[in-house]
Amino acid sequence: MLEWLVWLLSWALVLVGSLFIVAGGVGMVRLPDLYTRLHAASVTDTGGAIVLSFALLLQAVFVFGNTIAAIKVSLILFFTLFTAPTASHALAKSALLSGQVPLGAGGEPLLESPEEAVRLATTPVGADDDEDAPHPSTAPAIDGGAGADSTGGARRSGSEDPSPDASV
């Protein structure tokens, strides 16, 4: 009964993990922009790695009976979960610093110029919000939300600030 359950669960985890991994690979080829490809790579690095590692953990403990292997798999998962988002963040910031402009859904650039991308990457988030808060295009959106717009809410929308600017 137990081995049957482990077999079923391992198959399910391996299939879901393989789906995540192949989806990320297809996205790497087909998506139009560096920043969207970053998303596709992150799907593989987090979703695929987590699910596949859990399948390996199950197999190592219940089928191989190898506790050391299970510990090593969980260490690999632990380090991957730390390093993959850090590498993605560093890559996105480095791309912004070098003037890579993100593209919108219709293929139009979301920023006005490469200098805008560099400014976005070099200015601290808090200073950026203070500067953009009285901007006419963003003010109604802030008022439309709940009156108590905390700094957390403003900080969360900080990365999407340039899009209203481009549409004006």
Place this chain on the structure above:
Amino acid sequence: MFAVATIALLVTMVLTLARALAGPTLFDRLLAVNSFGTKTVLLIAVFGFLTGRPDFLDIALVYALINFLGTVAVLKFFELDDPGSVVYREDDY
């Protein structure tokens, strides 16, 4: 079971390699190399279980760490004039 995961990983590695070769900018190639390294880690781990000898996990563990260090080192090299300095080269733009 592990054969399915191995095939999925190999297919994705081919697709990632295609992006690394075709990528229009430096950062596309760097992203592809980083993603390829992560998939290599998973492939080594899965292949150990496929052959019934999960002894390659040490190699996968070391490769996971080296892959991250390599990516960050190359990024810092292209982001800064001098990899030892902390001053952004804003004047170049």
